Amino acid sequence: MTGRLALPGVDWRRVSPRYVYVDVISTSVFTVGLVVLASLPAYFSAVAPWWILPAGVLVIMLVVIAFVPRRVRAIGYQLRDDDLLFRRGLLFQRFVSVPYGRMQLIDITRGPVSRVLGLSDLHFVTAAASSSVSIPGLLVADAEDLRDRLVALAETRRAGL
Amino acid sequence: MTGEPFEGDPIKDLLPPGAVTATRLADGEWHRLHPATPLLRGGFVFIFIAGSFISSARQQLVDLLFGGPRARDDGDPLVFITANGQLPLALLAIAALLLLIVVIFYFSWRVHTFRITDEVVEVRSGLIRRSLRKGRLDRIQGINIVRPFFARLFGAARLEIDVAGHDANVRLDYLSSANADGLRRDILRLASGTRQREAASAAPDSRSFVEQRLAEFIAPELDPDLAPPESVVKVHLGRLVGSILLHDTTFTLLVLIAAASVGSAVTGRLFAIYALVPLVFGLGGFLFRRFTKSLRYSIAATPDGVRVGFGLLTLSNETLPPGRIHSVQVRQPILWRLPGWWEIKVNRASKSNAKGADAQHNTTILPVGNLDDVLRVLGLLLPGTTAESAQVLRRGIVGSGPDGGFTNSPRRAAIIRWFSVRRNGFAEIPGVVLLRRGGVWRNLTMVPEARVQSIGMTQGPIDRALRLARVHVHTVNGPVRAELGALDFEVATGFFTAVSNEVVEQVRSDATHRWRANDSAA
Numbered sequence: 001m002t003g004r005l006a007l008p009g010v011d012w013r014r015v016s017p018r019y020v021y022v023d024v025i026s027t028s029v030f031t032v033g034l035v036v037l038a039s040l041p042a043y044f045s046a047v048a049p050w051w052i053l054p055a056g057v058l059v060i061m062l063v064v065i066a067f068v069p070r071r072v073r074a075i076g077y078q079l080r081d082d083d084l085l086f087r088r089g090l091l092f093q094r095f096v097s098v099p100y101g102r103m104q105l106i107d108i109t110r111g112p113v114s115r116v117l118g119l120s121d122l123h124f125v126t127a128a129a130s131s132s133v134s135i136p137g138l139l140v141a142d143a144e145d146l147r148d149r150l151v152a153l154a155e156t157r158r159a160g161l
Numbered sequence: 162m163t164g165e166p167f168e169g170d171p172i173k174d175l176l177p178p179g180a181v182t183a184t185r186l187a188d189g190e191w192h193r194l195h196p197a198t199p200l201l202r203g204g205f206v207f208i209f210i211a212g213s214f215i216s217s218a219r220q221q222l223v224d225l226l227f228g229g230p231r232a233r234d235d236g237d238p239l240v241f242i243t244a245n246g247q248l249p250l251a252l253l254a255i256a257a258l259l260l261l262i263v264v265i266f267y268f269s270w271r272v273h274t275f276r277i278t279d280e281v282v283e284v285r286s287g288l289i290r291r292s293l294r295k296g297r298l299d300r301i302q303g304i305n306i307v308r309p310f311f312a313r314l315f316g317a318a319r320l321e322i323d324v325a326g327h328d329a330n331v332r333l334d335y336l337s338s339a340n341a342d343g344l345r346r347d348i349l350r351l352a353s354g355t356r357q358r359e360a361a362s363a364a365p366d367s368r369s370f371v372e373q374r375l376a377e378f379i380a381p382e383l384d385p386d387l388a389p390p391e392s393v394v395k396v397h398l399g400r401l402v403g404s405i406l407l408h409d410t411t412f413t414l415l416v417l418i419a420a421a422s423v424g425s426a427v428t429g430r431l432f433a434i435y436a437l438v439p440l441v442f443g444l445g446g447f448l449f450r451r452f453t454k455s456l457r458y459s460i461a462a463t464p465d466g467v468r469v470g471f472g473l474l475t476l477s478n479e480t481l482p483p484g485r486i487h488s489v490q491v492r493q494p495i496l497w498r499l500p501g502w503w504e505i506k507v508n509r510a511s512k513s514n515a516k517g518a519d520a521q522h523n524t525t526i527l528p529v530g531n532l533d534d535v536l537r538v539l540g541l542l543l544p545g546t547t548a549e550s551a552q553v554l555r556r557g558i559v560g561s562g563p564d565g566g567f568t569n570s571p572r573r574a575a576i577i578r579w580f581s582v583r584r585n586g587f588a589e590i591p592g593v594v595l596l597r598r599g600g601v602w603r604n605l606t607m608v609p610e611a612r613v614q615s616i617g618m619t620q621g622p623i624d625r626a627l628r629l630a631r632v633h634v635h636t637v638n639g640p641v642r643a644e645l646g647a648l649d650f651e652v653a654t655g656f657f658t659a660v661s662n663e664v665v666e667q668v669r670s671d672a673t674h675r676w677r678a679n680d681s682a683a
Contacts, residue, residue, distance in 0.1 A: 003628025003650050005620045007658070082665040091622055096635075097661040098615040101668050127325070127510060128614035128635035130642075160299070160484070160674035161325050161510050161612070161637070 005093050010085060012076030019075075019137025022113045023068045031061035077135050082157070084124060084150065086133045096133050101159035102126045106147045110140075122146060127161055186340060187277040187347035194273055195335040197315045199266035202334060207262065275333055277344075279351055282322055282331055296324040296331040298352040299674045302511035303466075303523075304345045305479040308338065313476070320344060323511035330511065345480060349465040352482065354675030392459035392470075393541065394527065394534045400502070401455055404529035405448050407496035414444045455528040460538060464677070467541045469526060479523070484673025485509060487612040488634075489526075489542050490641040491535055491558055492604035503535045503558070504528060507542070508639030524640050532558065543593055543607060550590035557588060557597045557605040566590075567597060568656075574629055574647040585647055587632075587656060592667060594634055594660060596645045606643045608634045611671035613664045618657040620650065632656050 038057045042050030067090060075088045083099045107123040114120060120143040124133040138146065186192050195201075265288070273286040285293045305321040312318060317335035324330065336344060405411060417437060424433040456473040463480060470478035487508040497503065505527035527538045532555070539554055540546050546554070556565035561583040563569050569586035570578060578585050580600030588595045594613075596606040617633035624630055624646075630653035634643040648656070672678060 003620075003625050003630075005618060005630055005650055005654060007654065083661060089619075093620045095618040095657060096615055097617075097657065099661075099665050099668055102614050126614040126635070127637050129638055130617070130633065130635045131615040133615070157669070159668045159671065161487075 005095065007085070007087075007095065010078055012078055012087065014073060015075050015135065015137035016119055016139055016142075017069075017072070018117045019119060020069050020072045021117060022111070022119060022137060023072055024065055025113050026111075027061070027065050027068060031058070031065070034061065072137065075136065079149070079153075084133065086124075086135065096131060098124060098126060098131060098133055099157070099159075100150065100153040101157035102131075103150060103154035106150055108143050108147060124150065186336075186344050187351060189276065189278045191274040191276045193270065194275070194333065195315075195317045195337050196270065197312075197317055198273065198335045199270050201309075201312050201315065201317055277348060277351065282348065284331055284333065294331050296322055296329070298348065299354075300325045301348070301352050301482065302485045302509055303479050303481045304348060305477060305523075306341050306345060307478075308476040310474040313338075322348065323509075325510040346465075349480065349482065352675075353465060354678035392461050393537045394458070394460055394530050396455065396458045396529060398456075400500075400529055401452065403500065404497065404502055404504075405452055407494070407499070407502075408448065408451075409494040409496070410444050410448055412494075412496060414441065414448075417441075451528070458528060460527065460541065462541050466676075467526075481509075482673070483544060483676045484609075484611065484671065486542055486609070487636040487639070488609075488641045488643050489539065489607045490604055491539070491607075492599075493602065495602055497529075498603075501531055502529050503532065504530075505535060505538055505542075506640045508636050508641045510637045539607070543609065545592060546590065550593075553588055553590050553595065554605070554607075557595050557607075558603070560584075560597075561600075567595075568648075568652060570629075570647045571649045573627055574649075576627065577623065577629075578647045582647070585645065587645055587648075589660075589663075594643075596634070596643055598645060606641055608636055608643045610660070610664050610667040611673070612636060613660075613668075616657055616661045616664065617644075618653055624650070630654070632660075634660070 035054045035058050038054040039051075041053065042048075071088075071090050074090050074093075077087070078085045083097045086096045086098070088094055103124060104127055105125045107125060108120050109123065110120045114137075118140055119137050120140050121134055121136045122138055122143050124131075124135075126133075135146075269286070269288050272288060273284075275282065275284045277283075279298070281295050281297055283293060283295045285291065302323040302325055305323065307319045307321060308317075309319070312335055315335075316338045318338045318341035319332060319334035320336055320341050322331040322333070333341075333344075417440060421433040421437045425431050453473055454471060457471055457476075459468075459470045461468050466480050466482035466485070468478065468480045470476070487510060490506050491503050492506070493503050504525060506524050507526050509524065526542065527534065530538065535558065536551055536554060540551070553566050556567065560567075563586070566588045567586040568588065569584075570582050572582070574585070575582040578600075581598060582600075584597055584600050584603070586597050588597070592610055594608045594610060596608075598604055598606070613634055613636060615635045617635060618630060619633065620630040628650050629647050630650040631644060631646040632648060632653050636643060
C-alpha cells in the first residue's frame with residue numbers, strides 16, 4: 001500500500017485543462033532563464049565540464065514540464081457545507097481547509113497568457129498568510145461565480161478573527 | 162491659522178482632563194488630551210536643542226560682555242551679530258520664533274481630540290494635514306498603557322488601543338495617569354458588550370498634587386479598582402539574570418567569542434576579533450533589552466482579560482481581552498533545562514508591536530518561569546482549563562510517549578526525528594489543539610480552535626516513502642508556528658478532518674468579540 005495522502009469521500013472539482021498551456025509556457029520561460037544562468041560559469045571559464053550544469057538543469061526542467069498535465073489535474077477544490085477544501089501538488093502534496101467565515105477578501109488576477117486563454121486565478125485570503133489558497137486556471141465566468149458564492153457563504157457565517 | 166477649526170463642536174471643557182471623571186471621557190463626545198501633550202510629544206527635543214545652544218553660546222556671551230579673548234573669532238554667528246550691532250534684532254527674532262512654536266503647540270493640542278462611542282474610538286489631529294483614525298471596539302486586540310519616564314514626571318500616560326491589522330493601533334498620547342486607567346476600563350466595558358453600567362465612582366482624591374504624583378510614580382501599575390494587585394507569577398531578579406546568562410543567544414555569543422579568540426591566537430592576527438565586534442554589540446543589545454524589559458514583570462487576570470505589565474523606567478501595562486490570543490507556545494532554550502525554566506510566547510492579530518522598543522514583550526507573555534508558573538499563566542491564557550486538562554498540558558510540556566491523550570509519531574519516524582520521536586505528537590483539550598515537539602529544544606504549541614484560520618496537511622517525497630505527513634494549523638502571523646511533522650499519514654488525515662470540523666463548530670459558537678455580552682446586569 002502506498003503512503004499517499006487522500007481524503008475519502010471528496011468529489012474534487014478540477015480546474016480548466018487549458019491551464020496546462022499557461023503552466024507550460026510560464027515554466028518554459030523560467031527554464032530558459034535558469035539555463036542561461038547555469039551556462040554563465042561554462043561560458044566565461046571556457047572549461048568544458050561546466051556545461052554539465054546547464055544540461056542537468058535542462059533535463060530536470062524538461063521532466064518538470066512533462067509532468068505539468070498531471071500536476072494540473074492534481075489541483076482540486078470543493079465547496080463543502082462549512083469550509084472550502086483545496087488541494088494541489090503531486091510530489092509535494094498540499095491540502096487546505098478554510099472555514100468560509102475566515103474569509104478576509106477574495107482576489108481575482110489574470111496574467112497575460114491566462115487572459116489570452118480566458119482564464120483567471122482566484123485567491124482566497126484569510127488573516128493567516130500561511131493559508132495561501134489560490135485556485136488557478138478557472139474560466140473567467142466560473143471564477144466570478146465562485147467569488148460571488150464564496151462571498152455570500154462568508155456573509156452568512158461571518159466570524160471575528 | 163484659521164482661527165477655531167472645530168467651532169461648534171461639543172468640547173465643553175477647557176479644564177485639564179484631570180478634573181474630568183473617567184466615565185466622562187467615554188461619553189461619545191470629543192475630548193482633548195493632557196495639556197502637557199505637545200511638550201511630551203516633541204517639546205523635549207526643542208528644549209534639548211535650546212539648552213545645548215545656550216550652553217555652547219554661554220562662553221561666547223561671557224567673552225563678549227567682558228571682552229574676553231575669543232570675541233575676535235571669525236565666522237561665529239554670535240560674534241558676527243554682536244559686531245554688527247544686530248543683537249536686539251536677533252533677540253527679537255528668537256522671541257518671535259519661540260512665540261510661534263508655543264502658538265503652534267497650543268493649537269495642535271487644541272485640535273488633537275478623541276471620541277469614544279459605543280462602536281468606535283476615533284482620534285483626529287493635525288493643523289495643516291488633518292488626520293482621523295478610527296478603531297472598531299469589537300476588533301480591539303489589546304489596550305496598552307505606557308508610561309515613559311518623562312511622562313511619569315508629569316503624571317501623564319499614553320493609551321494605545323491595538324486593533325487587528327498591521328500597525329493599526331490608535332494612540333491617545335497623552336492622558337493624565339489616573340484617567341488612562343479609568344478610560345481603559347471604560348473602553349473595555351464598552352467593547353465587552355456588557356449591558357451592565359458600572360457605577361463610575363471616581364472618588365475625589367483628597368491628597369495634594371505632589372502626594373498624588375508621588376503615589377503614581379511609586380506604584381503606577383496598580384489599578385486598585387480593577388486588577389487583583391498580586392501577580393500570579395513573580396520573576397525574581399536572580400532568575401532573570403540567570404535566564405539571560407543561560408539563554409541560547411548568550412550561548413551563541415560565547416561560542417563565537419571563543420571561536421574568534423582561538424582563530425586569532427592560531428593565525429596571530431586580530432581580524433576575527435574585529436569581525437565579531439558588531440555581532441557582540443547586536444546580540445549584547447538584544448540581551449540587555451530583554452533584561453530591562455523583563456524587570457518588574459507581572460501578570461494577572463481581570464474580568465476583561467489578562468493584564469501583563471513590565472518595565473523599569475518606561476512602564477507598560479497591557480490588557481488582552483479574552484479571545485485575542487491566537488496561539489501560545491511554551492518553549493525551553495537548551496540550557497534552561499538545567500534549572501527547569503520555560504518561556505511563553507503568543508501570536509496576536511495586532512502588529513503594532515513591530516515598532517517601538519516593546520517589540521519583544523508584546524509577544525513574550527512570560528519571559529521566564531518554572532513549570533508551575535507556566536501552568537498558572539496557561540490557565541489565564543487558555544480559559545476553561547480544568548484540572549484534567551492541566552494534566553494534559555503538563556504532559557505536553559515535559560512528558561513523552563502516548564500517555565495523557567497524546568497521539569505520537571510512529572516508530573519508523575525515528576529516521577527523521579532522532580531524539581524527539583517519542584515526544585512528537587498532538588492532543589486535544591476542550592477547544593484547544595496541542596502540538597508537542599522537540600526532544601532537545603522542547604516546546605508545546607497550543608492553538609484555540611476558535612482562532613484557527615485554516616488547517617493544512619502536506620506531504621513531500623521523503624514523507625511519502627516513510628508513509629508520513631505533516632499537519633499545519635494556520636493562525637495569524639507571529640513568533641509561533643503551529644505545525645507538526647512526521648505523523649503517520651492516516652493519523653494526519655484523521656487530524657485534518659477532525660480538527661477542521663471542530664474549528665467550524667468552535668468558530669460558530671465563539672462570542673469573544675463581545676466577551677461579556679451575556680453578563681446579567683448584576
